[in-house]
Amino acid sequence: MANNVLISASLSPTSTILSETILAIIETVNAVESVLIQRENFNKFSIYLERLTVVLRELSKLDVNNSDSLKNAIEILNREVKVAKRLALNCGNRNKVYLLLNCRRIVKHLKGITKKIRQALGLIPLASLDDSLVVSDEISKLCTNMLDAKYQITVVEEEILEKIESGIEEQNVDRSYANNLVMLIAEAVGISTEESELKREFEILKSEINNDELREDMAEAVQMEQMIALLFQSDIITTSEEIETKYLSKRYSLGRQPLEPLQSFYCPITMDIMVDPVETSSGQTFERSAIERWLADGKNHCPLTMIPLNKSLLRPNKTLRKSIEEWKDRNTMITIASMKPKIQSNEEQEVLYSLGKLQDICIERALHKEWIVTEDYLPILIGLLGAKNSKIRKHAEDILCILAKDNDDNKERIAKVDNAILFIVRSLIRKVEESKSALQLLLELSRSNVVRNLIGSVQGCILLLVTISRSDDTQAAKDANELLENLSFHDQNVIQMANANYFGPLLRLLSSGSESAKMMMAKTLSEIELTDRSKLSLFKDRAQDPLLQLLSHGDIEMKEVAVKALQNLSSIQQNGLQMIREGAVGKLFELLYCHRLSSTSLREQVLATIMHLAISTTSPEADQMQASIFESEEDIFKLFSLISLTGPNAQQSIIQTFIAMCQSSSGFEIRTTLRQISATRVLVQLCEIDNCTVRESALQLFYYLTEDGDDRTFLEHLGQRCIETLLSIVKTSNNAEEIASAMGVISNLPKDSQMTQWLLDAGALQVIYSCLSSGNADALHKKEVIENAAKALCRFTIPTNLELQMKVVEAGFMPLLVELLVHGTSLTKQNVAISLEQFSESSCVLSRPAKKQAGFFVCCLTSTATGCLVHSGLCTVESSFCLLEADAVRPLVKVLEDQHIGACEASLDALLTLIESDLLQKGTKVLAEANAIAPIIKLLGSASETLQEKALKAMERIFRLVEFKEQYGGSAQLLLVEITQRGSSHMKSLAAKTLAHLNVLPYQSSFL
Structure with a gap:
């Protein structure tokens, strides 16, 4: 046995690389979780890696001959896993747009890595694995699956890349084409379409192009440059300074007079300037639509040369098309610049004619709007808003609206011109047509966060808009309401709306209007999408009073719209608390339990509203007022009993109500009552239903009830079937919160031997291992899953059951626990340390005496x-669970610095097992070498009395040793003296005794 231990302790080079590979795979799987682009492909790849981890772990346990083939396979695996990790990290950190443009290359890399890993697995000599057919079969299956691996980009990504390639091929210079591409890319990668955000993302893209690790050759570099050049033709992501510099540079080189078109620009058939010129098989060029119409009429010869034409050979004349576009752009630039004096003249007709021409140019192409702004037309147009002629004013407003549309920069430029917003607001009180144009312009400007605040600050603007919102003109009223809604994002505007009685007419009709008016107003409040501020404002104006009165109305439909309106408004916690204070809960319960209530939808809406009120009790303000929706245990029983009598929607609202109440200031009492009325029995049944939403909520409430409950209150409802159901959910669910709740329930199950056996029979150890190693949940809830799994493991590591501990170690948990000490959350570290402490308590019993060498060679040879x-x-690790052999000592020491008291205390408990009884001398030396003594001394000043006392007991023992009291006594002295002055009587005595070890106090001191 000793020889076997010694052989396993000295790892071969192959075993070392194997260990490195397993660690690299775990790190790669973790890195994959941060990848957002190509997520599906990386998830597929991650599954292969997880299966590979299992294979390699099993392989490391076997006594396999270190053949050259095996060494080569492991080296290739190690190399390719590291390449995969680098790719995953690259894709997790790089700009999203950059990754989309490179998606084909990413897929190509994944395919290549998968292929090489499969080939490496094929090098493993399966014949040498006869002792483990399971490992051999798993390698074969994995190779087969990886051979069939299919990584591909999405349809949307393919469409975007094809559009980019088409644009490059066609040399398309139309900015609208580039704008469309930019918007498609933004939606595909999930970034905001706000101009400022788009510009920021594409600026990052620019900076990353020079650091292109995915690029493999010059051809790919050229292709990437072409892509960037095409995208940066978009005016959405180009800065105004870049646009202005580029435009003025070109315009100043053109001269002042428009050029006549060349004869070649005209189509010989239509005699109009061509838009889409195509060359025929006769060598002549025509407008595409004209020649296609010519051929469609049965004329199969060239109109000019009479040569027979091949209908299928119509080739775009890109050179001529580009020349025509350049000629048009040149003349348009000159025209725009030359019209300024005419628009500023005193001749009204000339001004109107020039404004009409300018408006046509604006509409013709989006690029023209950019040129007009660059030519500094905005101050001229805004100046015309003060003209005497109403037609001129309206024309100027219309052009400004076109310029502002879909362009935040132009909106802000308009608003920055002196008195611009004031001029526009004044037009609201002019003739109808001019007022509508001004309203449209303000509405467009209000879509900019910067400008909307300037609009509301103009004196009288809000009042004018409120007046228009009540007018008979449907479209004007709609635009005014939309504009007011945009302005409501600013606090000052909301105050002005309230002062202008914006909600006044609605609330008056709701309180004292006719029955039909009340119905209409309540329905409006139930269906309208209100901002949070609007909901608060309505409650401030007492909108809840008439709605609560309508709960007693005889008409069911009236009750429904009233409850739905209250449901809408109570989604704000502040409003919910106000409803609780004003007795709304009693009215809702009264309506809920009314024997005449037969409407399922009304019952669901009442329960949804009660749920909102329950959620409001979780706010800090609710803690101060001790808010609760229950007055007695009977209320809790009556509401919970409805779970068995209602449908899924109602069940969901009831369960969420109790979840919220369990989190409130009265949560402990609620949980106690639920356990007393056997709520666990119902929740266990709900854990088995097919409705995922209700099941998830039931599990969450179940978890709350097991956290601080007496085992006896729910033990009778937990059987083997329940255990199997919980573990099945963890293994099969795709919902991270559900997995966390199910594992949380498992971690809180009674520490009963029968319960432990059921868990073992259902495969709990494998499930817990999976959760701890691969985090069987998404990034958001992965930590909670791991925390609960670590807690669940503690029941299997108790030192009173060595057989159970051995099963845990044989399942490969020990290296995983040590890793979690480094990378886990504080709560995970606490539970891991508890398990390690329990393992360590068994080490003294399991450690076998070393065999001594006998005979002559004792003097000559050192014992192995x-x-x-x-x-x-x-x-x-496998035979005695030794912390030192598991390399757990230093990670445990590191946890001593954790701010979490529980983690720190559990780690200290684990470390102190090394200096128990006769282990003091050697264990203290090990702790000193691991730099543990200084952190333990620091804990003498902990705010936790329990932690302080444990550290004190440890130091009293350690300072019995001369070597260590001389080395560390000075740093502990002041802390020990402070304990003798402020600690409990027991701790004072122990601190004084420790000081006596340090020769600071005599043993006869009064402190003792």
């Missing part, structure tokens, strides 16, 4: 069986 530095005997 030197024994464990702490336990003196022969220790391994």
Whole structure:
């Protein structure tokens, strides 16, 4: 046995690389979780890696000959896993747009890595694995699956890349084409379409192009440059300074007079300037639509040369098309610049004619709007808003609206011109047509966060808009309401709306209008999408009073709209608390339990509203007022009993109500009552239903009830079937919160031997291992899953059951626990440390005495069986669970610095097992070498009395040793003196005794 231990302790080079590979795979799987682009492909790849981890772990347990083939396979695996990790990290950190443009290359890399890993697995000599057919079969299956692996980009990604390639091929310079591409890319990668956000993302893209690790050759570099050049033709992501510089540079080189078109620009058939010129098989060029119409009429010869034409050979004349576009752009630039004096003249007709021409140019192409702004037309147009002629004013407003549309920069430029917003607001009180144009312009400007605040600050603007919102003109009223809604994002505007009685007419009709008016107003409040501020404003204006009165109305439909309106408004916690204070809960319960209530939808809406009120009790304000929706245990019983009598929607609202109440200030009492009325029995049944939403909520409430409950209150409802159901959910669910709740219930199950056996029979150890190693949940809830799994493991590591501990170690948990000490959350570290402490308590019993060498060679040779530095005997992780052999000591020492008291205390408990009884001398030396003593001394000043006392007991023992009291006594002295002054009587005595070890106090001191 000793020889076997020694052989396993000295790892071969192949075993070392194997260990490195397993660690690299775990790190790669973790890295994959941060990848957002190509997520589906990386998830497929991650599954292969997880299966590979299992294979390699099993392989490491076998006594396999280290053949050259095996060494080569492991080296290739190690290399390719590291390449995969680098790719995953790259894809997790790089710009999203950059990754989309490179999606084909990413897929190509994944395919290549998968292929090489499969080939490496094929090098493993399966014949040498006869002792483990399971491993051999798993390798074969994995190779087969990886051979069939299919990674591909999405349809949307393919469409975007094809559009980019088409644009490059066609040399398309139309900015609208580039704009469309930019918007498609933004939607595909999930970034905001706000101009500022788009510009920021594409600026990052620019900076990343020079650091292109995915690029393999010059051809790919050229292709990427072409893509970037095409995308950066978009005016959405180009800065105004870049646009202005580029435009003015070109325009100043053109001269002042428009050029006549060349004869070649005209289509010989239509005699109009061509838009889409195509060359025929006769060598002549025509407008595409004209020649296609010519051929469609049965004329199969060239109109100019009479040569027979091949209908299928119509080739775009890109050179001519580009020349025509350049000629048009040149003349348009000159025209725009030359019209400024005419628009500023005193001749009204000339001004109107020029404004009409300018408007046509704006509409013709989006690029023209950019040129007009660059030519500084905005101050001129805004100046015309003060003109005497109403037609000129309206024309100027219309052009400004076109320029502002879909362009935040132009909106802000308009607003920055002196008195611009004031001029526009004044037009609201002018003639109808001009007022509508001004309203449209303000509405467009209000879509900019910057400008909307300037609009509301103009004196009288809000009042004018409220007046228009009540007018008979449907479209004007709609635009005014939309504009007011945009302005409501600013606090000052909301105050002005309230002062202008914006909600006044609605609330008056709701309180004292006719029955039909009340119905209409209540329905409006139930269906309208209100901002949070609007909901608060309505409650401030007492909108809840008439709605609560309508709960007693005789008409069911009236009750329904009233409850739905209250449901809408109570989604704000502040409103919910106000409803609780004003007795709304009693009215809702009264309506809920009314024997005449037959409407399923009304019952569901009442329960949804009660749920909102329950959620409001979780706010900090509710803690101060001790808010609750229950007055007695009977209320809790009556509501919970409805779960069995209602449908899924109602069940969901009831369960969420109790979840919220369990989190409130009265949560402990609620949980106690639920356990007393056997709520666990119902929840266990709901854990087995097919409705995922209700099942998830039931599990969450179940979890709350097991957290602080007496085992006896729910033990009778938990059987083997329930255990199997919980574990099945963890293994099969795709819902991370559900997995966390199910594992949380498992971690809180009674520490009953029968319960433990059921868990073992249902495969709990494998499930817990899976949760701890691969985090069987998404990134958001992965930590909670791991925390609960670590807690669940503690029941299997109790030192009173060595057989159970051995099963845990044989399942490969020990390296995983040590890793979690480094990377886990504080709560995970606490539970891991508890398990390690329980393992360590068994080490003294399991450590076997080292065999001593006998005979003449004792004097000449050093014994190979030197024994464990702490336990003196022969220790391994597998045989004695030794912390030292598991390399757990230093990670545990690191946890001593954790701010979480529980983690720190559990780690200290684990470390102190190394200095129990006869282990003091050797164990203290090990702790000193691991730099543990200084952190333990620091804990003498902990705010936790329990932690302080444990550290004190440890130091009293350690300072019995001369070597260590001389080395560390000085740093502990002041803290010990402070305990003698402020600690409990027991701790004072112990601190004084410790000081006596340090020769600071005599043993006869009064402190003792």
